[in-house]
Amino acid sequence: MRDGAYHQAMAVAPRAMRPQGRLVQAGLVVAGLAAFIAMCADLNLAPDALFAGLDKLGRFAEGALPPSDGGDPLRIVKALAETFAMAFAGTVLAALAALPLGALGAKTVVGQPVLHFAFRRALDWFRGVPALVWALILVSAFGLGPFGGVIALALADIPSLAKLFSEAIENCDEKPIEGVRAAGVPPLMALRYGLAPQVTPVMASQCLFFLESNFRNAAVLGIVGAGGIGFELEERIRIFAFDEVLFIVGLYMLCVAALDTVSQRLRASLA
Amino acid sequence: MNLAVAEFESLRRRTLRRQRLRALAGLLIFSAVLLVSFQRSQFFSSDIGGDPLGRVADFLTRMIPDLKAEALVADSRTKGSLAWWFYDLPVWLKLGWQTVEMAIVATVLGAAGGLVASFLCARNLMPFPAVRFAVRRTLEAIRTLPDLILALILVAAFGVGPLAGVITLAISTVGGLGKLFAEINEEVDPRQLEAMEAAGVGPLSRIRYGVVPQVLPNYASYVLIRLEGNLAGAAALGIVGAGGIGLELQRAITYTEFDTYLAILLLIVCMIFVIDLTSEAIRHRLIGLAAAR
Numbered sequence: 166m167r168d169g170a171y172h173q174a175m176a177v178a179p180r181a182m183r184p185q186g187r188l189v190q191a192g193l194v195v196a197g198l199a200a201f202i203a204m205c206a207d208l209n210l211a212p213d214a215l216f217a218g219l220d221k222l223g224r225f226a227e228g229a230l231p232p233s234d235g236g237d238p239l240r241i242v243k244a245l246a247e248t249f250a251m252a253f254a255g256t257v258l259a260a261l262a263a264l265p266l267g268a269l270g271a272k273t274v275v276g277q278p279v280l281h282f283a284f285r286r287a288l289d290w291f292r293g294v295p296a297l298v299w300a301l302i303l304v305s306a307f308g309l310g311p312f313g314g315v316i317a318l319a320l321a322d323i324p325s326l327a328k329l330f331s332e333a334i335e336n337c338d339e340k341p342i343e344g345v346r347a348a349g350v351p352p353l354m355a356l357r358y359g360l361a362p363q364v365t366p367v368m369a370s371q372c373l374f375f376l377e378s379n380f381r382n383a384a385v386l387g388i389v390g391a392g393g394i395g396f397e398l399e400e401r402i403r404i405f406a407f408d409e410v411l412f413i414v415g416l417y418m419l420c421v422a423a424l425d426t427v428s429q430r431l432r433a434s435l436a
Numbered sequence: 437m438n439l440a441v442a443e444f445e446s447l448r449r450r451t452l453r454r455q456r457l458r459a460l461a462g463l464l465i466f467s468a469v470l471l472v473s474f475q476r477s478q479f480f481s482s483d484i485g486g487d488p489l490g491r492v493a494d495f496l497t498r499m500i501p502d503l504k505a506e507a508l509v510a511d512s513r514t515k516g517s518l519a520w521w522f523y524d525l526p527v528w529l530k531l532g533w534q535t536v537e538m539a540i541v542a543t544v545l546g547a548a549g550g551l552v553a554s555f556l557c558a559r560n561l562m563p564f565p566a567v568r569f570a571v572r573r574t575l576e577a578i579r580t581l582p583d584l585i586l587a588l589i590l591v592a593a594f595g596v597g598p599l600a601g602v603i604t605l606a607i608s609t610v611g612g613l614g615k616l617f618a619e620i621n622e623e624v625d626p627r628q629l630e631a632m633e634a635a636g637v638g639p640l641s642r643i644r645y646g647v648v649p650q651v652l653p654n655y656a657s658y659v660l661i662r663l664e665g666n667l668a669g670a671a672a673l674g675i676v677g678a679g680g681i682g683l684e685l686q687r688a689i690t691y692t693e694f695d696t697y698l699a700i701l702l703l704i705v706c707m708i709f710v711i712d713l714t715s716e717a718i719r720h721r722l723i724g725l726a727a728a729r
Contacts, residue, residue, distance in 0.1 A: 201544060204537040208598040208679070218594035218603075225593060250476035257470055290705075297584075297672050298701065301689050306495045311477040385584040388676060392477075395585065402588045410589070418580045 229407035232415060241397060241413055245420055248393035251311050251386070252379035255318030260372050262323050267330025274334065288324040296321035296382045297389065304390045314391030318379050329371045330364075337363040366435040373428040380424055384417060501695040522699050528684055532707055534598060535680035538673075539666040539711075542602045546609020546666075547659045553610060554617030555643065560629075561621055571614075578611030583669055587678045598679030605666050605673070613662055620654045621647065653722050660715040667711050671704050681707075 234241060268274050270284050299320045303313035342359030350358070387395020394417055401409045474480060501521040522528070555561050557571040583604055590600040629646045637645070674682020681704060688697040 201541065204541050208534065208537055208541060208602060210541070210599055210602060214594065214599055218590075218599065222590075222593040225589070247476050250473035253469060253473040254477050254479055257473075294701075294705075295668060295672060297675065298685075301675075301685070302495060302697075303492070305689060305692075306491045312479060315477050315479055381580075381582045385582045388584055388588065398585055399588060402592055405592070414581065414585070418577065421580045422576075 225405070225407045228405070229411040231408065232412040233408040234412050235401075235406065235409040241394075241416065244387075244392075244394045244397045245417065247311055248383045248387070248395070248417075249380060249420070249424075251314045251318060251383040251391070251393055252376060254315045255383070256322065256372060256376045256379050258315065258319040259322035259326055259375065260368075262319065263326035263330050264368075266323065266327035268334060270327055270331035271334035272331075273339075285328070288328050291324040292328070294321065296379075297385060300386045300389050300391050309390045309392070311392035314383060314386040314393065317386060317391065318382060321382070322375050322379065326371065326375060330368055333364045333367040333371075334360070370432045370435050373432050377421075377425055377428050380421060495694060498694040499698040501698070521695060522703075523696075524684075528681060528700060528703055531674075531681040531684055532703055535670045535674070535682070535704075536667065536707065536711070538598050538601050538605065538670040538680055539663060542605030542670070543609055543659060543663045543666050545602070545606040546662070547613055547655075549606065549610035550613030550617050551655075553614035554621055557614070558618045558621035560624065560626060561643070561647070572618075575611050575614045578607060579615070581608075583608050583673065584676055587673050587676050591677045596677040596679075601670060601673045601678030601680060604678060605669055608669070609662055609666060613658060616658050617651075617655060620651045620658075624650050656722050657719045660719050664708070664712050664715055667708055671708075 266288075270281070270288065272281055296317050299317035300314055303317050303320075307313040307316075337360060341363065342355055345359040346352070346355045383391075383393055384395045384398075387393040387397070388399050390396070394413065398410060398413055401407075401413070503518070503521065519525075553571055553575060557568045557575070559568065562568050586607060587600060587604040590604050594600040594603065624647050628650070629642055632642045632646050670680050671682050671685075674680040674684070675686045677683065681700065685697065685700050685704075688694070688700060
């Protein structure tokens with residue numbers, strides 16, 4: 166019998182236990198499913214196109230075995246070195262530029278709330294522009310080659326690194342700085358012995374993170390003409406030389422894994 | 437007493453010297469790598485022509501559309517109006533929506549794949565170490581491969597269009613979410629699972645009633661963050677022909693319509709902004725719900 170106690174219990178029960186709650190849930194699931202199917206249809210994700218593509222992919226895979234260096238392994242190694250060089254130079258430039266910006270963005274340095282807010286929002290806005298978009302602009306301004314790639318990587322990293330740096334500065338402990346200052350040293354020395362030991366390990370480890378991700382991004386920049394391994398890959402995919410593609414991709418993945426391991430070690434020794 | 441001080445002093449000197457040597461070695465290695473990097477990336481030696489900064493400035497000025505205040509709201513045939521700047525807006529909006537759809541479909545498919553993978557490689561749910569090892573290595577390999585390179589290969593196989601883009605993003609989402617999901621799975625409180633096992637509940641039901649309620653809020657928040665990332669990814673994939681708004685971006689650059697480039701870029705940034713805000717609102721509600729429980 167549905168008496169007062171039943172209604173009282175229902176009023177506090179989780180929504181899913183109430184009859185109309187369950188109806189709403191079922192309706193949401195059905196609507197979500199319908200929207201998903203409609204989107205798939207709108208994108209022309211037809212099974213026959215999928216199978217035709219998989220068939221082609223299978224033929225690519227057959228052609229890719231055994232992998233081949235295309236008779237010029239040195240060229241591929243050089244392209245890989247160029248990609249790493251772009252990533253390294255880009256990260257260093259970004260870190261150098263982000264250091265003063267990060268200091269300006271720290272609440273503890275620039276106390277004025279309006280300035281702080283405006284500066285942070287500006288960084289947020291620029292953070293939305295990915296390296297690839299910068300690369301498209303810079304390659305058409307500087308011409309083909311890794312130079313535009315380096316600048317593109319640096320420009321894409323500066324806002325993110327500046328934000329992380331300013332957070333590192335904000336999160337540091339004030340007491341060591343006060344202590345050093347109390348000993349009567351000039352302000353620059355107070356920063357050197359009070360602040361730097363706290364923030365350098367954090368910043369260095371963030372730079373290593375960005376180096377790792379830049380090595381991946383640098384490979385992509387080659388596709389829009391910024392040199393390096395991406396350029397070599399695109400060339401070979403265009404002529405369906407998948408044995409060489411497999412060789413390059415394999416070598417590249419090994420390099421990424423190696424860099425990640427080294428950087429992980431370095432980061433662990435920093436902490 | 438003096439002896440102890442002397443011993444301490446010599447130890448301190450030695451430690452300091454060792455630290456300085458290590459710092460010096462690190463600095464030397466760093467400088468060498470930096471030097472080689474600048475040399476290899478032709479940073480100072482590139483022939484970028486005279487006045488490179490002037491060229492960037494020129495580029496930026498050409499990106500600013502030539503808008504006229506008196507004609508701002510006129511139709512698209514009037515030079516200097518907003519409609520003239522965004523002259524192909526209906527097409528861009530359609531392609532932009534296609535990009536959003538690509539991101540959503542790929543995130544759903546990738547999350548489903550990542551879910552399966554995460555159960556196969558979670559230490560507390562998958563009893564066979566060989567399977568765990570294989571799945572983990574596969575996920576790692578996927579994460580190493582940049583999206584755009586995968587997209588290049590898939591565009592060659594599936595043809596130009598959103599299909600290749602969706603598959604690319606779905607695969608990379610499996611790699612990313614699979615690992616994060618597995619980490620959440622390993623944090624699951626084992627007592628509920630043990631109770632069910634003692635009651636004789638099968639493995640699939642154990643996952644449904646023991647694991648899913650514990651992990652769902654965390655899952656949902658990772659999926660939403662991934663959706664934001666996939667939207668930016670989908671916009672970029674168009675550049676290699678994998679569907680969506682990126683194609684127009686590439687076209688604008690090729691035809692040196694730099695003001696159009698800026699218009700499309702603004703559109704993409706707005707799109708990402710809206711999705712970010714929506715997903716953040718949903719995430720905060722989910723976190724609120726999880727905290728209230």
